[in-house]
Amino acid sequence: MSMRKMTKAEWAAFLSGDREEGRRRIMGEHIEKSPGWQAEAAAIERLLKETEAVKAEIREAAASVNWDTLPAMIADRALAAGVQARRNVADSPRWGWLASFPLKPVLAGLAAGLVVGAAAMYFTLRAPGVRRGQDNAYYASGDFLDRAELEMARRNTLDYLEKSQYVLLDVFESADEGPVVPPALRSERARDLLQKKKYLNAQLERFQMAKAKVLCDQIETLFLELSQLDEELSAAELGRIRGFVEERQLLLKINLVKKELQSGV
Amino acid sequence: MRKTSLVICLALVLGLGQAASDRAGVQAATDESLFREAKLLVFDKNWPAALGKIDELIDRFPASPLAGQALFYKGECLGGLGGRERDALRAYKSYIRLEDAKPSLVEESEGSIVDLAYDLYQAGDASALRDIESRLDHANKVIRYYAAYKLSLIADKKEAVKAVPVLSRIVETEKDPELLDRARIALLRVSPESLKSAEERQPRTAEMTGRTLHLRIRAAGQKEPAVSLNIPFALADLALSALDDEDKAELRKKGYDVNRIINEMAKSKESILRIVGEDGTVFEIWID
Numbered sequence: 001m002s003m004r005k006m007t008k009a010e011w012a013a014f015l016s017g018d019r020e021e022g023r024r025r026i027m028g029e030h031i032e033k034s035p036g037w038q039a040e041a042a043a044i045e046r047l048l049k050e051t052e053a054v055k056a057e058i059r060e061a062a063a064s065v066n067w068d069t070l071p072a073m074i075a076d077r078a079l080a081a082g083v084q085a086r087r088n089v090a091d092s093p094r095w096g097w098l099a100s101f102p103l104k105p106v107l108a109g110l111a112a113g114l115v116v117g118a119a120a121m122y123f124t125l126r127a128p129g130v131r132r133g134q135d136n137a138y139y140a141s142g143d144f145l146d147r148a149e150l151e152m153a154r155r156n157t158l159d160y161l162e163k164s165q166y167v168l169l170d171v172f173e174s175a176d177e178g179p180v181v182p183p184a185l186r187s188e189r190a191r192d193l194l195q196k197k198k199y200l201n202a203q204l205e206r207f208q209m210a211k212a213k214v215l216c217d218q219i220e221t222l223f224l225e226l227s228q229l230d231e232e233l234s235a236a237e238l239g240r241i242r243g244f245v246e247e248r249q250l251l252l253k254i255n256l257v258k259k260e261l262q263s264g265v
Numbered sequence: 266m267r268k269t270s271l272v273i274c275l276a277l278v279l280g281l282g283q284a285a286s287d288r289a290g291v292q293a294a295t296d297e298s299l300f301r302e303a304k305l306l307v308f309d310k311n312w313p314a315a316l317g318k319i320d321e322l323i324d325r326f327p328a329s330p331l332a333g334q335a336l337f338y339k340g341e342c343l344g345g346l347g348g349r350e351r352d353a354l355r356a357y358k359s360y361i362r363l364e365d366a367k368p369s370l371v372e373e374s375e376g377s378i379v380d381l382a383y384d385l386y387q388a389g390d391a392s393a394l395r396d397i398e399s400r401l402d403h404a405n406k407v408i409r410y411y412a413a414y415k416l417s418l419i420a421d422k423k424e425a426v427k428a429v430p431v432l433s434r435i436v437e438t439e440k441d442p443e444l445l446d447r448a449r450i451a452l453l454r455v456s457p458e459s460l461k462s463a464e465e466r467q468p469r470t471a472e473m474t475g476r477t478l479h480l481r482i483r484a485a486g487q488k489e490p491a492v493s494l495n496i497p498f499a500l501a502d503l504a505l506s507a508l509d510d511e512d513k514a515e516l517r518k519k520g521y522d523v524n525r526i527i528n529e530m531a532k533s534k535e536s537i538l539r540i541v542g543e544d545g546t547v548f549e550i551w552i553d
Contacts, residue, residue, distance in 0.1 A: 136477050136553050138457035140494040140504075145454050147507035148500070152450070156443060191369055198376045198411055199447060202418065221308045227369040 153203035157212050158261045160196050161254045164219045167193065167226070168251060172242050190227040194220065212257050218250065296326040300335065307341055316342035336360040337370045340377060350381045350388075354396070357381075375400065375408040383415045394424060401431055410435060410444065417451035425455045433463040449500055464497055476552045478530070480504065482512060485545025498552060501527055515542030526550060 031037045140148075167189055170181045181189075197220045204213040222245075245251065299322040306315035319339045323332050337360045343353035357374040360366055366374075378396055385393035400412035413431035416424065428451065435448035452460035478501045482492040492512075496504050505523040508516075516522065519540055529538055530552055537551040 136461075136495065138453060138461050138477065138495050138497065140453055140457075140496055141492075142454070144492065144494055144504070144507065145450055148450055148503050151503055151507045152446060159443070191372070194369070194373060195407055196443070198380075199414065199443075201380065202415070217310070218308065221304075224369070224373065225304075228367055 149203060150207050153200065153207055153209065154261050156196065157200055157204065157209065157216065158258060160193060160200060160216060161212075161219075161258050161261075163189070163193055163196075164223070165251065165254050167223070168219075168245055168254075171226075171238055171245070187227055190223040193223050194227060197223075212261065215250075215253050215257050218248065219254075222250075296322055296329040296331050299326075300331045303335070303338060307338055307345075310345060312342045312345040316346070330365075333360065333363045333365060334367070334370070336363070337366075337374060340374065344377060344381060350385050354378060354381050354385075372405065372407055375403070375405070376411055379408075379412050379415050383418070386419065394419075398427060401427065410448075414447060414451055417455050422455065429456050429459045433459050436460065436463040437467040446500065446503060449497060450503075453496065453500075460497065464499075478504065479549075479551050479553065481547075481549040482508075483547045483549075485547075498530075501530070512542075512546065512548070515544060515546050516540060516548065518543050 167186065170186060197216060200216060201213075203209075204216065222241075299318050303315045303318035303322065306312075306318060316339065319335050319342060322329065322335050323339070326332060336356050340353045340356035340360065343349045343356055357378050361371050361374045379400060382393040382396035386397075394416075397412050397416050400408050401416070403409045403412065409431055413428040413435070416428035417432060419425045432448045432452050432455070435444055436452065439445050439448065449460060452463070476498045477495050478498045480492060480494050480496075481490040483490045492508075494504065502523060505526055516526070519542060521540055526538065530550060537549055540548040540550075542548070
């Protein structure tokens, strides 16, 4: 054997023991004399060992294959895939060109990015001009609804105070000249005002209308009593209620809070 | 007898007259005087002192006809004290179970139960919501409506939407404008699409109130509106009154107030009212 450089195939045949004995011996002597050849032999030997491990797995997998039926199975699946591909193309002819496009992951990501970016740009930059007849769904921001509720609280508190004033004045007149409003009706009005007050409570607390709340609470306690009295009160009793309202200056306080509410909260 | 006792009750409550009738004995005068003092303290929101009187009345005179009613006021005191909401709930629930409970006080108790349950929920007790939800189908509509209104204020939309059927029913059937507006705003907050459906279903809807008011406000040179809302025309007055003070000032400078805008909208239903303020703010209002 000449000392020309050995090919990978020759190395492989030598190391795997495929060469005849005489040739193997000569090659062995040459390798022993040359450190470069020794290193190359060691590297190729390592590679062959690793390859052997993979080969074992391949052999195992190959053993599990039924080589008799495999060709038929491959043919069946290939035919079925062809039919499905034709059906997909037929179902969406406008996008059929995409089926032939090799959508590599990077390309797919790029396409998805473009779609998302375009959508984001549309929603960000579109001018929300007047589009009559197309936009009839109700909507309002939470902030705006809060302001609307505050406005409602102002109006409803004013209304509550005015109605309370009427009921109290009725009690006053009744004390002077006898009953003006039938007691049952007075009781009913008191109950109506109690109902209204429930809704006001939430708003008065929420919007920190403290002064109005204190006054409305006092009137509420009075109406709680009036709502339970469905029979005629004597002039004496009405007179006493009148004295109580005067003592607490309820009508004056009602007027003051009304003025504040009328000029804005 | 009923008349006499009620009159006596009021007179005693207000502390302005001779308390007891000749027929009332020493014990009656005592429990009644305790009750009267307690109510006066409630009126002045002196909760600890009022609670003391109520407890004394219940302890000393458990068989008194006033002991039952005292439970209601006990609930008021405990609720007013703060931190004793669960005790207050128990007191109200005990009161409404009484056979001789007064209808007006039962209604008040139910409303207070809803309020207390709401407060407990806001403080982190999720189970308290049951007390509100269970009242959504209460036989008394006053209680049903109030439970739905309070539920709509809850931030958790999954819970708040349970109020939608009752609120929609209010929009469809109720005549009281105050209740109607509250229900509309509550629905706008929780489920605007349900408000739309309810408005469309209600047979008594007038031509204008069934329409949608659109409002867009753009600052000078801006395409994106600072304010953008679509609401039932029925809420137009309220919505326009709820505009920012600055926006209202701009409109006033151009000679517009809420009434004028509403009148112009009502007259020219199809056109867009476009007002450009002195600072360049553009107001666009139209009805569909």
